[in-house]
Amino acid sequence: MIQPSIIVHSGAGYFPDERNASKLEVTRSAAVVGWETLLRQDNVLDAVEAAVRVMEDNVECNAGFGSVLNSAGDVEMDAMIIRGKDLSTGGVGGLCQISNPISVARRVLEKTKHCMLAGQGALEFAVREGFPIVSNESLVSPRAKIMLEGVLSKNIAPSTETGSCITKSSVEEKSLGTVGAVAINCRGEIAAATSTGGICAKMPGRIGDTPIPGGGTFCDDQNCGISATGLGESIMRVCLSSRIANFISNGMDPSTACLTALNSMTERVGGDGGAIVITKSGVLAHAHNSRKMTWASVSGDGELRSGVKAGEEFVTHVVVSK
């Protein structure tokens, strides 16, 4: 019997220790909301969407509000959601002026025959479906603006973790804040979701790994569900989550599978990152070869686990609100 579970992340990369607490808080909160949704509705798509929405709405995360800015100062977002039962997929790329891209991605999955809508076409679809258009400014956080100004004027290496000014020489400190969630119910149905604002100062129109099945998001009830975070270009080029999934289906334990695939990616094409996994038998795992990755999970009888640095794990108990 599989324990209903959910695991979420709010990005792998680097940020100063002063931010650990706030990152942990939003990530735990997202995991708890996802968990409650799972218990209440027994629908894994609902659960991952709910968890990701919490993080999209929070300024601490590079998704929705608080997204990093492209080189023109605009918020342009990618998101994807996959149902592992039948591989149904919905994604958006380069979506502007919508508060919760993950919900538009879900609508693509449920209402269209397509897997991805991009750019202007994605926005037009969202509007047709009744999603309110918001101003670009309402999605821009002060921190994101400062970060972009820093990158454009001071020749600082582009980053997706807003607020950390890093010099071009320490490119390994590229920090990222993509968010994601994976959930499984007692019948072994899995869903995975990822959402991001991309890379600070990216070229307008640039799509990353997030809405790429087998790249930043993966889900198949016959194998596992994965959400990854890291340098999008690297993740796409090596099909990171496909690689992790292949290792897992060949018997590797999920944590080792993530690390092996991540290290192999770093060696082959550079960049680093992290991933969260739930296997078809309900095993939860997370790993990162970046400096940090904020993650949180709830499973069993409500045990909430979370961490930021490698090897770190805080354990508390969730009080489920009725």
Next chain:
Amino acid sequence: MARQLWRGVVFACITFCMIISHAVAQGGDKILIIHGGAGTITPAHGTAKKVAMLAAIRAGYAALQTEDDAQLAVIEAIKVMEDSPAFNAGTGSVRSASGEVEMDAIIINGTDLGTGAVGAVRHIKNPITLARLVKDTSEHVFLVGYQAELFALNSNQMNLVPTSSLIANWTTSNEGWTSNHPRKQNRAGTVGAVAVNSRGQIFAGTSTGGLSGKMDGRVGDTPIVGAGTLADDEIGGISATGWGEAFIRYRVASRIAGLMEGGMNASMSISTVLSGMASRIQDADGGAIAIGKNGDIGFEWNSEQMAWAYSKGVDIHYGVDRGEDINVPLDDSVSTGSTTTESTTPTTPGGSGSVGRKGGIFFGIITAFIVTISVV
């Protein structure tokens, strides 16, 4: 006597080394394989595709022959097919729900996994060249929509063209966007190419106008690494065509690569994955071409037809209908050619590149032996 023997041995070694280095420099087979879409292809459409595919193979293979450049081979072959109205790519692309031409394309370097892709881009005559520009001149892998067009404009390397110039008579007469079934919307004309040079460097590329009547902004499998296209010198190169959404969901190119990496030949890998896709996703069909890292080729489909062609330098094999395999010389100034019909799709055994090296080594040993004996 000893000094003569010593001189002979030295001379033999030098000769041996020269033979070996020559044999190694000859390297493996240069191969180019292309496809011009899988689905339902009418006889008239098939004839038009065949003519264009021959031109595409010849244009692409010239780059392999003269410059040993697999990337140029892929690009030149795809450009010919993009410019031909007989394919759903570049000129001749189908139209979206609003009547626009929106195209996807990708090119991947198997050596360093360098990738360039564009999605839902309008007003570009040769999207494969824009994909290459993304790979070579930007820090990114994937650009979409009108921003990708701005990138093209700012590059000063290509102009934008009006949508009307991309719409061909062929597609207007075959438009079926009133149909809702994805199979009917697949106008069987995505184009792709995989090439390997003598040093085993692989490139793969794909280009398409997508599904007829698709929603504006829809991106298919073509520009998604691991869905419709993949290249990795350590595994092989793959380009696929069919109902794009199924290829995305089933991650067709990744799965084919996974089987090839495990030792299965290219043909069997493609067939296995297409069957798996069809059993997992209702009505999913299409086809793919592949070259394995040892030079073994495959071209398989589970739709009714697939336009395919390949050359290894002497002749061109091509076909559209199942069991069809027409053979003409690569050099079209040669007058003779032959048509054969085989019941199974021909594949080339792996390791075709090693014959040159083994022959060179053997010849070297014999020569060294003869030289040593004669000197002594």
